[in-house]
Amino acid sequence: MNRRELLGSLVSVSTAGLAVTSGGVSIAANTLGGQKTGPRNLITDVAGLKVGQSQDKKVQTGVTVIVPDSPAVAAVDVRGGGPATRETDALAPHNLVQEVDAIVLSGGSVYGMASADGVASWFGARNRGFSMGNTPGVPPSPIVPTACLYDLANGGNKNWSENPPYRKLGVKALEAASEEFDLGTVGAGFGAMSGGIKGGLGSASTVTADGHTVGAIVAVNSLGSVIAPGTKQFWAAPVEIGNEFGGLGTSELHANPEDYGYALGQAKPRANTTIACIATDVALSRVEMQRIAVMAQDGMARAIRPIHAPFDGDVLFALSTGHHEASGDMRRSVLTMRLGAIAADTLARAIARAVYEATALPGSEPKPAWRDLG
Incomplete structure (x- = not known):
């Protein structure tokens, strides 16, 4: 052909x-x-997923853990110029391990990596993880890829000496895993900012007419803004379903090429990151999920302006829980294309919802939440 x-x-x-x-x-x-949201409009509308969150209000930081009921096929796409990650190399299609036990999104920059230590230890103690055999006395190796955002300069008490809170926060988040969870100033998005206003934790889902589900979860700590300069209208408005982030429409979505609103004044090396995970219930291979991850990153570009800058650590994970087999009468490449396009729109919506639902941190009046704007 x-x-x-x-x-x-x-x-x-x-x-x-x-x-x-x-x-x-x-x-x-x-x-x-003709897509619609799932019943919760959360990533947990994807069968086989739960999400747990924890936060420390004094430190002004938190952790979010995405937990599949059983190991899930995973991929990753890293676009930011300053990422903070763990075990992303393990997700390359040519490497040994094809599935993960959890995905962790955390505040704390390099200190936040310890959240995955807590999650891995919790799984290992319960004999969950990758193993070459069941050798007595040899624990399994839980696979817990992780991405962290920078929230160290948000005014919280970071005088933790040699005891950052992230290991405990990781365990606490994992133990709270549920199909229901809050959005906004919670979890990994607790201390996040976005284009000069409060960032946060967002999620959304899409159900296709033929019954496939795609979900997204994201911690938005972006240099770029999610709203058009001088307005409260979200760049993601063209893909909004219903009034999930205010239903304000698209009438004021215009800007000149270098008008970023509050964003340029926030540029600091490694200080801005959007970290996310998308998921589907369709059984797909690691290679197919990798392509979907690449396509899904476009959701950040649809919702945040600018994005993927040298200052950003943008990372996106992709999961397949495999609860539904792909339709036998459709080419896999076509299905992958469809799910990737849907994932991008779903992520864009989740990003807008993160900022829409966020509330300002105590004592941070110079940096308001979206809802506080005039």
């Missing part, structure tokens, strides 16, 4: 709407464009 024939087999446009054909099978317009 030549290139023209391949393109013709994938995409055709008609007056009835967009139709994607694969081997003679048509995916109707309402399948691609």
Whole structure:
């Protein structure tokens, strides 16, 4: 099949709407464009996932843990110029371990890595993790990829000497894992800022017309702004479902190429990061999840301006819980394309929800929350 024939087999446009054909099978317009949220509008609408969170109000930081019921296929895409990560190399498609036991998003920059120590120890004590065999006296190795954001200069008490709180916060978050969780100034987003206003923790989900679910969770600590300069309208407004972040529409979404609102005044090396995880219930390979992770990163570009700067540590993980088999009458490449595109929109919505739901930290009046803007 030549290139023209391949393109013709994938995409055709008609007056009835967009139709994607694969081997003679048509995916109707309402399948691609008729998405709705899951019952919670959270990443836990993806079957087989729970989320736990913890925070320390005095330190003004926190941890979020994404926990699959059983090890899940995972991938990662790193775009920021100053990432703080753990075990991302293990997720390369050519490496040995194909599944993870949990994903951790944490405040604390390099100190936040200890949150994964707590999670790994908790799993290891319960005999969950990767093992080459069940040798008595040899614990398994839990696979817990982690990304951290910088919230060290947000005014909280960081005088922890040799005892940062993150290991305990990781365990506390894991033990709180549930299908229900709060958004805004919680978990990894507790101490986060975003383009000069309060950042936070956001989540969203999408259910396609043919029953697949995609979810996203994100801690928004971005250099860039999620709202258009001089307005309260979110850059993600074109993909909003219902009034999930205010329903303010798109009428004022315009700016000149170098108008970033409050964002430029916030530029500091390694001080700004958006860390996220997207997930689907469709059973996919590591290679397919890698492509979905790459596509899903576009959700950050749809919701934050600017993004992926030298100052940012932007990282996105992707999970497949495998609860549903992919449709047998659809090319895998077409399904991957669909889920990647949906994941990008879902992440954009989650980013807007993080800021929309956030409340200002005590004593931080010069840096208001979105809801405090005039």
